[in-house]
Amino acid sequence: MSDSKRLFAAATRVIPGGVNSPVRAFRGVGGEPFFVARGAGARIWDVDGHEYLDFLGSWGPLILGHAAPAVVDAVVRTAARGTSYGAPTPMEVEMAEAITAAYPSIELVRLVSSGTEAAMSAIRLARGVTGRSVLVKFDGCYHGHADSLLVKAGSGGATFSIPDSGGVPEPLAALTLTAPFNDLEAVTAIFAARGREVAAVIVEPVAGNMGVVPPRAGFLEGLRELTRAHGALLIFDEVITGFRVAYGGAQERYGVRPDLTCLGKIIGGGLPVGAYGGARELMRHVAPLGAVYQAGTLSGNPLAVAAGLATLRELADRKAYPRLEALGAALEQGLRQAAAQAGVELCVNRVGSMLTGFFCAPPVGDYASARRASTKRYARFFHGMLGRGVFLAPSQFEAAFVSLAHTDADVAQAARAAAEAMREAARED
Ligand code: KE4
Numbered sequence: 001m002s003d004s005k006r007l008f009a010a011a012t013r014v015i016p017g018g019v020n021s022p023v024r025a026f027r028g029v030g031g032e033p034f035f036v037a038r039g040a041g042a043r044i045w046d047v048d049g050h051e052y053l054d055f056l057g058s059w060g061p062l063i064l065g066h067a068a069p070a071v072v073d074a075v076v077r078t079a080a081r082g083t084s085y086g087a088p089t090p091m092e093v094e095m096a097e098a099i100t101a102a103y104p105s106i107e108l109v110r111l112v113s114s115g116t117e118a119a120m121s122a123i124r125l126a127r128g129v130t131g132r133s134v135l136v137k138f139d140g141c142y143h144g145h146a147d148s149l150l151v152k153a154g155s156g157g158a159t160f161s162i163p164d165s166g167g168v169p170e171p172l173a174a175l176t177l178t179a180p181f182n183d184l185e186a187v188t189a190i191f192a193a194r195g196r197e198v199a200a201v202i203v204e205p206v207a208g209n210m211g212v213v214p215p216r217a218g219f220l221e222g223l224r225e226l227t228r229a230h231g232a233l234l235i236f237d238e239v240i241t242g243f244r245v246a247y248g249g250a251q252e253r254y255g256v257r258p259d260l261t262c263l264g265k266i267i268g269g270g271l272p273v274g275a276y277g278g279a280r281e282l283m284r285h286v287a288p289l290g291a292v293y294q295a296g297t298l299s300g301n302p303l304a305v306a307a308g309l310a311t312l313r314e315l316a317d318r319k320a321y322p323r324l325e326a327l328g329a330a331l332e333q334g335l336r337q338a339a340a341q342a343g344v345e346l347c348v349n350r351v352g353s354m355l356t357g358f359f360c361a362p363p364v365g366d367y368a369s370a371r372r373a374s375t376k377r378y379a380r381f382f383h384g385m386l387g388r389g390v391f392l393a394p395s396q397f398e399a400a401f402v403s404l405a406h407t408d409a410d411v412a413q414a415a416r417a418a419a420e421a422m423r424e425a426a427r428e429d
Contacts, residue, residue: 001178002047002048003026003035003046003047003048004032004033004034004035004046004047004048005032006035006198007035007047008032008035008373010058012371015425016263018032018033023310023393023394023395026394028375028379028394028395028396028397029382029395030379030383031378032189033045033385033394034046034048034050034132035047037049038066038067039054039062039065039067039101039323040066040067040168041063041065041066041067041068041405042054042065042066042403042405042406042407042410044066044391045065047116049179050389051389051404052386052389052390052391053389053390053391053410053413053414054066054391055331055390055391055392055400055401055402055414056391056392056393056400056401057401057402057403058265058270059242059265059393060208060232060239060265060399061265061266061268061269061270061353061397061402062269062270062401062403063243063244063266063311063315063320063324063353063401063403063404064198064269064311064314064370064403064404064405065403065404065405065406066361066405068143068212068269068310068311068314068405069108069268069308069395070310070311070313070314071270071310071311073310073384073401074306074307074309074310075271075303075306075307075310075426076147078091078270078302078303078306079303081302082300082302083302083303084181084301084302084303085302086298088300089202089300089302089305091302091305091306091309092111092300092305092309094271094305095111095267095273095300095305095308095309095312096108096109096111097277098275098309098312098316099263099267099277100135101254102243102247102248102312103242103248103251103252103261104248104257104275104395105251105257105258105261105268105278105279106261106277106278106279107261107278107279107280107283108277108278108280108283108284108286109263109275109277109283110277110283110286110294110320110418111271111273111274111275111300111305112274112275112276112294112296112297112299113198113273113296113298113299113304114144114271114272114274114325115143115144115237115239115262115263115274116143116144116146116274116339116403117144117274117294118144118237118239118262118263118264118274118275118276119143119144119146119147119149119160119235119237119239119276120144121150121201121264121276121286121294122200122202122209122260122262122276122278123135123146123148123149123199123200123235124237124292124293124294125260125276125278125282125283125285125286125292125294126193126199126200126232126233126260126326127199127200127280128285128290128291128292129199129233129285130172130199130200130231130232130233131290132179132196132197132198132199132232133175133196133197134175134176134194134198134199134201135148135175135176135177135199135200135201135202136177136179136187136190136198136200136201136232137149137151137176137177137201137202137203138178138179138180138181138203138207138366138373139152139153139178139179139180139181139210139366139368140181140205140207140209140210140213140273140366140367140370141181141202141203141204141209141210141237142204142209142399143204143237143239143262144239145165145174145203146158147167147168147169147172148172148173148176149176149202150163150164150165150168150173151163151164151168151176151178151184152164152178153178154174157196158179160174161174161176161177161178161236162174162175167191168305176248176331177190177224180366180367180368181203181207181210181213181365181366181367182215182216182219182365182366183366184214184218184219184223184226184366184382187201187222187223187226188222188226191226191229191230191232195204195230196231198227198230198232199232199233200227200232200233200234200235200259200260201226201227201232201233201235202232202235202237203220203235203237203255204236204238204240204241204251205220205236205237205238205241205249205251205258206236206240206241206245206250206351206396207374207403207420208240208241208354208398208399208400209240209294209397210366210367210370210397210400211349211356211370211373211396211397211398212349212350212351212354212355212356212365212399213349213364213365213366213370214349214351215250216365220250220254220256221256221397223255223256224257224258224425233258233259233260233282234258234259234260235258235259235260235261235262236249236250236256236258236261236262237249237262238250238251238259238262238263239262239264239265239274239340239397240265240354241314241351241354242261242263242264242265242266243263243266243267243311243315244265244352244353244354244401245293245351245352245353245354247315247316247318247321247350248411249261249263250370253351253352257425258278259278259279259293260276260277260278261276261277261278262274262276263275263276263277264313265310266306266308266311267308267312267313268307268308268312268313269300269304269307269308269309269310270307271303271307271308271414272298272299272301273305273307274305274309283317286353302341306414314404317382320404321352323404324352324353324402324403324404325352327353327402327406327408327411328350328352328353328354328355328402330408330411330412330415331355331402331411331414331415332348332355333402333413333415334349334411334414334415334418335348335355335357335413335418337415337419338346338415338418338421338422339357339418339422341422341423342422342423342425343426344377344422344425344426345359345360345361345387346358346359346360346422347360347362347363347364347373349364352404353401353402354400354401355399355400356396356397356399356400357368357375357381357400358373358387358396359373359374359378359381359396359425360372360373360374370397371395374395374396374399375396377425377426378396379396380421380424380425380427381418381421381422381424381425382394383427384420384421384422384424385417385418385421388415388417388420388421389417389420390414390417390418417418
């Protein structure tokens with residue numbers, strides 16, 4: 001029995017599903033997860049010594065790759081002085097200054113410990129500031145596991161939502177309305193029907209959680225106009241896209257300024273950091289300044305902030321982004337060629353260094369079209385790649401990420417593996 005198998009058996013005896021986050025359990029692709037021993041640069045090794053070229057990057061944070069020297073050094077030096085105080089530290093000011101400098105829409109920013117906390121807090125703030133209760137989100141977008149966000153379209157479509165998880169009270173779910181991503185007409189209809197009740201629209205400006213789906217031209221601008229016209233707030237959930245698709249995130253790339261922004265992943269450099277922020281006029285309502293309460297024992301934790309700052313420093317000269325674009329484009333090209341040679345329908349959506357190959361014909365512009373993809377084919381492709389030493393997201397409806405640690409040779413290696421794995425996926429269908 002492999003060490004991973006033994007560990008998974010032990011894990012399932014003491015951890016729900018053997019994992020500390022559901023998607024890690026490989027339920028979307030079948031089989032059992034391997035257990036990681038270590039990572040370095042663009043690679044990780046499992047406990048049985050297998051090496052993998054990693055295109056998951058911990059679901060987005062590791063834009064510098066694993067064990068980046070600057071990050072490890074910052075964490076070790078910080079830890080040697082202490083790990084947490086429950087009192088303010090200088091680096092929290094430095095992190096807030098870095099974020100507000102990179103995001104003109106953010107004048108004040110609060111650090112938290114996860115993307116879920118960032119989104120949950122931004123929603124509470126929007127409700128507190130507007131005095132309204134209704135939230136609008138998009139099918140297939142994920143903003144963490146706060147109750148109001150675990151909903152799906154009800155039978156009445158835009159009139160109410162129903163829980164998408166056990167434990168979410170129906171009355172709470174009904175306060176969240178859902179619309180198809182990229183469908184401005186649907187959002188317009190929601191505002192026509194209930195505009196005065198809407199506290200906020202929350203959106204992944206580039207969707208990553210249905211697989212990568214870019215915003216259609218005019219979609220983000222339309223949300224900006226609609227929310228402004230109806231006195232609702234626009235929340236950009238940039239937990240993935242922040243510092244990923246541009247140093248200033250999707251709001252820099254697409255030139256649309258939200259009222260509130262959620263950040264996470266990259267700003268923690270692999271340690272737990274989230275953040276939410278916006279104009280002073282809005283953030284002045286957050287405790288201790290105002291009536292909207294939010295708190296956290298480890299918010300702004302010195303180790304996590306040190307890792308995040310070390311990461312942002314490597315990105316701040318913005319020279320990274322042309323390189324990330326080139327690597328992303330090369331991986332996209334490799335996947336397209338592999339699919340063409342194997343005669344497999346593949347729709348590749350990419351924004352910079354985040355991309356998804358959907359096993360269906362293009363276009364994929366929302367969750368309904370993403371679900372046309374063959375999850376069976378993706379699962380065979382995933383395992384074909386894994387068997388060739390390339391680790392992708394264990395779900396068709398997630399993103400692959402390239403990092404600054406990936407080389408042109410790494411991408412070429414992945415393309416060669418894809419050429420073979422694609423043929424296997426095609427053959428067994
Ligand atoms: P966390 O609470 O997992 O730090 O962040 C929640 C979150 C919020 N917003 C967006 C756009 C996100 O993508 C996420 C978390 N992403 C998932 C998968 N894409 C993390 C992986 C997992 O759940 O284990």
